[in-house]
Amino acid sequence: MxxxxxxxxxxxxxxxxxxxxxxxxxxxxxxxxxxxxxxxxxxxxxxxxxxxxxxxxxxxxxxxxxxxxxxxxxxxxxxxxxxxxxxxxxxxxxxxxxxxxxxxxxxxxxxxxxxxxxxxxxxxxxxxxxxxxxMFSFRNVLEKSDDVVIVTEADDIEAPLGPKIVYVNDAFEKLTGYSREEVIGETPRILQGKHTDKTAIKRIKQSLTDKKPIRETILNYSKTGHPYWLEMNIFPLKNKFGQVTHFAAIERDITEMIYHAEQLEKRNKDLKEMKHNLQVLVEEKTQKLRVANKKLEQLAYYDPLTNLPNRRSFIDQAEKQVSACTRNHYTLVTGLLDVDNFKLINDTHGHDIGDKVLQHISRQLEIIFRQEDIYGRIGGEEFAFSIVIEDGKHAKYIGERICQEIEEQPIMTSDKNINITVSIGMCINYPETFPTTLNEAIKKADLCLYKAKNNGKNCVITTDDDQCTPAA
Missing domain, CATH: 3.30.450.20 (PAS domain)
Incomplete structure (x- = not known):
């Protein structure tokens, strides 16, 4: 001192x-x-x-x-x-x-x-x-950077003049088309246009007012009016006393990335539409395939003339029924039905009438039998059925009822009525007669049918009848 x-x-x-x-x-x-x-x-x-x-x-x-x-x-x-x-x-x-x-x-x-x-x-x-x-030592870094760098004043940010630009790098000139001399003293607002997001501009202004950093993606326009997308990072610059004197913005041109993103979104949309159309097509084809499979199944398991189960379908279902009756000790009736004089009907009235006879009998069987009963056309004018009953004694009554119903319903033609009769052979398997096979039951029913034909036709023969008992 x-x-x-x-x-x-x-x-x-x-x-x-x-x-x-x-x-x-x-x-x-x-x-x-x-x-x-x-x-x-x-x-x-x-x-x-x-x-x-x-x-x-x-x-x-x-x-x-x-x-x-x-x-x-x-x-x-x-x-x-x-x-x-x-x-x-x-x-x-x-x-x-x-x-x-x-x-x-x-x-x-x-x-x-x-x-x-x-x-x-x-x-x-x-x-x-x-x-x-x-600043001078970093100038080369800023000038050689591919990213746009803008520095503005921080004291006046209000439109239309603020904030004023005090520095731009070479990348800014290349992207915007403006020279340094043209933009120094101007505001970055000269780069904005009608499609620039107004809400993004408000967020940026609020951050500048609060002197806080902000990241935004924004659409700007070059000197010639060409639009480009920027991903910008704006942050305050402080002097050695901690006072905010300027704002710096580091901006990256992401126009190509946005374009590719839009293309990708469009492609994804196209793919979704294609997927939807493909799903519709697959559903249509699947439905057609179901219909085709149903038709194939119909052809494989149903008689095309009468729409009744065919021989194959009848045997598959009847064998299952034989097994169920064996396990549960039910009484099972296996029957064969044959149209009387069918060859004569065909020869006299033609095959079209013969077909109508078979269709007519099929409709009668559909009316008579229950939903759980098994029946079908097994060939020519021959039909078969397999039904479970509580009492074997009622079997013959069921057969007679079938004969009666068919006889009472003649075929109506243009010039006359054609009366129809049938013959029926039945094999009755009681619980105590099991085990048996479907093949054995059909053979016994066929023997009874043969007896009915020889007995004058239009009748029912069962294995309970003496005349159908095999000779010793």
Whole structure:
């Protein structure tokens, strides 16, 4: 403190000026020892007042570097250069490498010899250019970047003039068609158009107002009106005092990606439509296949003339019924029905009438038999049935009823009515007669049918009748 008091500042006004100056001011004696440092200098050099006063150029704590990063020798310090060459130093750039901080502070330095009594003093003034220096060192990175970089002011963001553009890189010029000279001082709003998302613009403005970062995807327009899509990242830039002074936007052209996404969406839509059409086609084909299979099944298991189960279908179902009756001790009736004089009907009235006779008998059987009964046409004019009854004594009554129903329903032709009769042979299997086979039952029923034919036709013979009992 006593060194500073020994130095006369030539009046209160000069002292006040130095104390409030925004540049650093350091005054050295001719031996380079410091006799005065203003508050800005103390702050920029990161020292206290007591640490700086009396310190000379040879103090090992000084660590200065040039713009290439090389450490300066003592004789290269600004104060030493003025002393050595006895001439002023103007706009020399050097950096302060402080071990307490990982960052280098860059200064623009001026120095000159102030004559007074004796050898006089050396005055060194310096200002912090770290921001400019840092920006300058990154300029090549920004200029060579494929992404668009825009920097705007942060103090006035209101339309129509704000925020004002202060920097754009080469990628901006290439994408938009605007030159730097055309956009510096303009607002990024000149890039927006009628299809730019208004809600996205509002979100961006709110983030700028709140001085917060934001990411958006937005549609902009070039100088020639060509639209392009941007994925942008906007964030605030702060000075060394923590104040937001600018906004930077790093923007990537994603037009091609959006185009491919739209194409992919369209293709997916086309594929979905194709899938739907294919499903409809498959369903149609499946339905047709079901119909075809049903027709095939009809041909395989049903008689096409009468629509009754054919011989194959009848045997499959009747064998299952034989097995069920064997397990459960039911009485089973297996019967064969043959149209009387069918050959004569065909020869006399024609095969068309013969077909109608077979169809007529089929309808009668459908009316007489129950849903659980098994019956079908097994060939020519012959029909077969397999039914479960509680009492075997009722079997013959069932057969006689069939004969009666058919006889009472003649075939109506254009010129006359044709009376029809049938003969029936039945095999009655009681629970105690099982096990048996369907083949054995049909053989016995066929023998009974043969007896009925020889007995004058239009009658029923069962295995319970004496005349159908096989000879010993």
């Amino acid at each position: 006593e060194h500073n008091e020994a130095f006369d500042l030539s009046g209160i006004s000069l002292k006040s000026l130095l104390q409030n100056a925004h540049i650093g001011v350091v005054i050295h004696r001719w031996d380079t020892s410091i006799v005065y440092a203003n508050p800005t200098a103390i702050k920029l050099l990161r020292l206290t007042y007591d640490q700086i006063i009396g310190k000379d150029a040879k103090d090992p704590k000084w660590q200065f570097i040039d713009e290439s990063g090389r450490s300066l020798q003592i004789e290269e310090y600004p104060v030493c250069k003025v002393k050595r060459f006895k001439s002023p130093l103007s706009n020399e750039v050097l950096g302060l490498d402080d071990s307490s901080s990982q960052n280098i502070t860059w200064f623009n330095v001026n120095a000159y010899h102030e004559m007074d009594q004796g050898e006089g003093f050396i005055v060194v003034t310096f200002m912090d250019i770290t921001d400019q220096k840092s």
